[in-house]
Amino acid sequence: MGSSSVESGTRGRTRRAILSAAAEVLARDRAATLADIARAAEIGRSTLHRYFPDRDVLLRAAVADAHLVIRQAVQDAAVDEGTPSEAVRRLATALVGTGDRLLFLYGDPRSLGEFDPGEDPDSVDRMVTGLIKRGQAEGVFDPTAAVEWLRDILWALVYAGCESARRGVLPRPGVADAVVRVLENGIRGQS
Amino acid sequence: MGSSSVESGTRGRTRRAILSAAAEVLARDRAATLADIARAAEIGRSTLHRYFPDRDVLLRAAVADAHLVIRQAVQDAAVDEGTPSEAVRRLATALVGTGDRLLFLYGDPRSLGEFDPGEDPDSVDRMVTGLIKRGQAEGVFDPTAAVEWLRDILWALVYAGCESARRGVLPRPGVADAVVRVLENGIRGQS
């Protein structure tokens, strides 16, 4: 029958539903139960075990999935093109669009440093830091700050934007704008 | 003997050690075990149960303690005095100084909305948002942005600063400066 990458259609849909539900639930409570996740995915707990034998496998898959979605978003942002400012705007928009996946991945200790060996050595980070370095080289971003620090700021603000949107503090559209404005001008008035 | 608030000296010290260890451990792993916390506090697990009957009690106490420490820090920052910029600088410095407590409290779902009834209706938030409003009124902070959003940014950046310091991305002293610089100018170069 199908090679390993050919899902029966039903299986693929169910699998995606589980991974999506996992990100959604775990983003809000890292200690959530497998039963919680199954409920959110609207499937039976036994079905969940059918797809992911144990919790650890599910978590790794969820991390990998979130990572994949985010990497795709970053790639689509075409971070090498245009001015750094434009690129950052596209990047922020794309990242905000990944929603729960980002909240989940960013808030997971597993996401830092514990990638499956043999996997991509974090092309996401390369693309993001690449953009930042380019911006620094062009004098658009503070060249005296450490690249890692600026990267952390970017993630922190995107994260805050997603959270604030989730809580209704910010209107869904406009989150990216708000984040970019802070990145570019801080919180100051238009002095 | 002592009224309820008079700890025997030893008891007070042990209690503080537990709460401090709890914040430290839970800041890094919310699913940490009571045994982990006891180990970090360098006490026996049974001693921990002697001070905090069950996990829930400990968690509430840890949240209350962290909240107290942070409130004290905010108060010490005398946020009503001087220019908003000066006040924000003092505030950021004070918050960064609370370290693990802030990382723990900020990263805990319990910290949002689930305060013990009859407790202070969050004077911390009142002081912080008060400062932000003052800054907006004086045109120093963007008056078109929602107060809650600016507040969230402040916390997110302070949080990021603590995290980056913990990972060695930023030098311990200078974290507050870095945070304030971003708040005031964003990440741009000195144009």
Add this chain to the structure above:
DNA sequence: CTGTTTCGGGACATCAATGTTCCATTTCTA
């Protein structure tokens, strides 16, 4: 329509974290 696949949910065993109790030992304190 029929055989196959997938599903839901119950029953059950397992396991790790938790909470309790007890006692010998160490540490305070008067």
Add this chain to the structure above:
DNA sequence: TAGAAATGGAACATTGATGTCCCGAAACAG
């Protein structure tokens, strides 16, 4: 130093999450 307070650690019961198995029902594919 002697009595009191606090501690650590072992032993044990409990509990909730987890993982496994199984079977009747529903969805799907040909």
